[in-house]
Amino acid sequence: MTIQTIDTNNIAKGIGPNVSPEVFTNDKRKVFLFGSPSYTNIGDQAIAYSIEKFIKSRFPYYEYIEIMDYATDEGIEFVKGIIREDDIVMFTGGGNLGSLYLDIEEDRRKVFAAFRDYKSISMPQSVFFEDNEHGEQEKKKTQEAYHQNKKLTIAARESQTLDVVRDTFDTEVIYTPDMVMSLDVVPREQEREGVMFFLRADKEKVMEEDFVSELMEWTKKFGSVDRTDTVLDEDVVPTIDYADRERHFIEMLDLIGSKKLIITDRLHTMIFSIITKTPCLVFGNSYGKAKHSYRDWLDSINFVEYTDSKDVELLEQMVEKLMKAEPNEVDLRKDFKPLVDFFRS
């Protein structure tokens, strides 16, 4: 072990926002989380929040250190200077491994290639490379980068992704639910009023606006009907740094838990509805993220339903059923065992 000298006044913003500088050189085993999101997708914020809780509650003898997404390059150089043989490199989970979110994918390639000699993991992800020339090119770049790392594990959060990872990568692969399902958070008790639509406005969107209008019209019988998204408007909230993550996550839980009914095409709106026991009707995105998580892990939940139907009469019956159900529970804790075993060894 070499003795490290760290100039604590000269550490770039975004490196270890969750720790005080003296931990960089203590003798605890370290777990580095790269790609910690600063963007306003509360689903991805909730994933990073859950990763922190997961490591800290189960492995309190590890030092958990985050590197924000905007500090990836400086973070790689910094961590290279302090990392030791036993330490672990993580890249955050989500639905962005593939060809759709290249800024994040490029960071992930850099991290896994830079730490090729260290135990590394891509935390639970959905993987999607477009089925066209662009997608194929990006897949090759990703393979090239990841395959430099001989100690890489990729965690898939749906069976569909598990198949893709096995076909695409020559790495270890494990299968667990989305990290947010590992949280213990107990929602606040609230009065419920009205209906909220949480709908995508991004490249994964498949719901037609006419259909959305029709749905909004008939849900008026349940009270006020509003529309928003779990990605906050960047004109209002430009970025979310580590220190504000918990507050934004809880505000989103409070919002969803204050509604009688949620209608969404987002995976994490569905998961937040499950946490807050809020009836929720879920539609698809472009490549089946919410659909497969629902079918693989959450099918037994009686107050949430996934559907591809556009038949408003049928949907009406579904919603009535969801709203009448006495909310049940699903315990996915045992399903995180492969991840516990990864960090334990």
Place this chain on the structure above:
Amino acid sequence: MTIQTIDTNNIAKGIGPNVSPEVFTNDKRKVFLFGSPSYTNIGDQAIAYSIEKFIKSRFPYYEYIEIMDYATDEGIEFVKGIIREDDIVMFTGGGNLGSLYLDIEEDRRKVFAAFRDYKSISMPQSVFFEDNEHGEQEKKKTQEAYHQNKKLTIAARESQTLDVVRDTFDTEVIYTPDMVMSLDVVPREQEREGVMFFLRADKEKVMEEDFVSELMEWTKKFGSVDRTDTVLDEDVVPTIDYADRERHFIEMLDLIGSKKLIITDRLHTMIFSIITKTPCLVFGNSYGKAKHSYRDWLDSINFVEYTDSKDVELLEQMVEKLMKAEPNEVDLRKDFKPLVDFFRS
């Protein structure tokens, strides 16, 4: 709501060691833990550690504030100045509600009487008043103090204590396991060697030294045999403050998890053995603390056994069985639901 001004330079040591002073006046709902131990009983330290994890993982929207045991009087005055209608007052759990540990019992009386108008809880405890004049007198003092509080709940951690609480107090009562069983901590993987005895040297001790010597003699066949206690020697470690709690707790888990066999008369040595999946033979204390926790909650664990036997041949057979078992798991999470419901409402 009145606007509070707090002189942050003038807060007594031991008040809020886990928070920065600005939280005293923020608008979050607050949960105060009184009686946070500074003494070297690692069982009681682990309880306070578990309470913190329990509140923070399940209720991240609450502000959790500890008051160390040595700061009880100043803490009561301080909290009176900042507490609001919805806030919650806790006194830590353990095995000290009753006539055996009067310094702690007197603090608990003061706290529940001082916050008589606030939702209050005695965290999971074993209750024991001695069956003599002294015990009766102390019971009366405790009843008098607690009954001033009209919003008090007492959590009992064994069925025996549940009966005592119902017979003794005119308060709400709930029934849950010891708080340490609510932890998610995953023990380190370690080589195991030898046998460790963890034995009381206090007023609850009932094991005879001759018998202990006999046990120590025949366990030598499993390797080195040592004797210690989960209460650290105060000549070596005089006190454990909030900042050092986690480290001491993990060191104790590491010690227990490095042994092939544990023999103890302490409840928390048993619980630490369960967490680390270490075969453990458990004997009784003066009033059945470990015995009843084992029978009420932990009976199904195949690598831990409670016994009152002094028959070394029988004990030898028991130990062989414990050491051969493929350690199983017991999930007591659902049994903390009454406590979750208490904090939720």
